[in-house]
Amino acid sequence: MTKVLVTGGQGFLGSHIVTQLLEEGKEVRVLARPGKESTNNSAKGINIFYGDIRDSEAVETAVNGVDVVIHVVSNFRKGGSDNQEAYSVNVQGTENILNAAAKYDVRHLIHCSTIGVHGTVLEIPANESTPFNPTDLYQETKLIAEQKVWKFYQDHNLPITVIRPISLFGPDDRRMLKLFRMINKGNFFIVGSGEVLFHPTYIDDAVKGFLTCIENPKAYGEAFIVGGEQYISLNQLCQIIADELKVKPPSLRLPMAPVLALATICEKACEPFGIEPPLHRRRVSFFQNNRAFSIAKAKQVLDFEPQYSIQDCIRETLNGYVARGWI
């Protein structure tokens, strides 16, 4: 039976990967920090190794004895600008995984990157060869981590695949909840024109992208953008969410420049106190940066086929929020 370690397996994406691995009959280990329950309650029967990704001994213990590692950990949810933490979790954490995977002869390492490494996309749709152009600390550190992965791939005989997921939606993830709630209450305002492009991906489709490459040697040494089939404008996204909620779509508009200035001030003001800024540049980038990607390579090489249309993705997410009493 294939033994798989999922780092960050208690988080949103990681816990869904774990659930699917268990359904496929894999033996699953998780590396997680203590004190957090899985966001996805169906992820049961797993072997949890508690530890921090920055602790190389804890990482080695978790990696020793598995066939495949899916490295999902990131400080993704932190919007502020703690350089040290972003670097140590995203970059040094990845180095720990690379070293341990080589030391214990892991058969395949699948590294979770992000389409954020492409940053502001000028070429539409962007693909795996689109130049890197990270625009914030999270994206920069994810790119440094990915570059460490490629260097390691060149220098060592370790099969590695990189997956760059596109913006994830799911019924048990609160990241998009505010957007749904504000549209529901009629107090969501669009910053800028709203014509910027957005590319939603339902969580189950993203998970499928990871699982299709586990036993697939064609994936070795390759990066794949994994996501939904379509992208739309932010105005259209808000319209679909409003339709599903059966409310009016947002009509309020704010100009970009002052909101961006305010976000920068908020970040700087919160930094000395170590608190999460209520508004930060990464949040504003939602209204600013085109996110429109081609998934053609994953389809061609991995036979990856997303199953959820944008309407399905929004509906499933909303149903989950309602079922949990969040909306």
Ligand SMILES: NC(=O)c1ccc[n+]([C@@H]2O[C@H](COP(=O)([O-])OP(=O)(O)OC[C@H]3O[C@@H](n4cnc5c(N)ncnc54)[C@H](OP(=O)(O)O)[C@@H]3O)[C@@H](O)[C@H]2O)c1
């Ligand atoms: N969600 C998206 O839209 C999206 C899009 C593109 C790429 N991604 C990538 O997908 C991956 C997962 O994202 P997600 O949305 O599932 O985020 P998430 O729910 O925050 O999951 C991240 C996991 O990493 C863990 N973690 C953070 N710091 C750690 C540390 N120092 N040691 C051990 N574990 C640590 C977190 O545990 P704690 O609960 O203890 O913090 C959490 O379980 C990330 O690599 C992200 O870059 C996500």
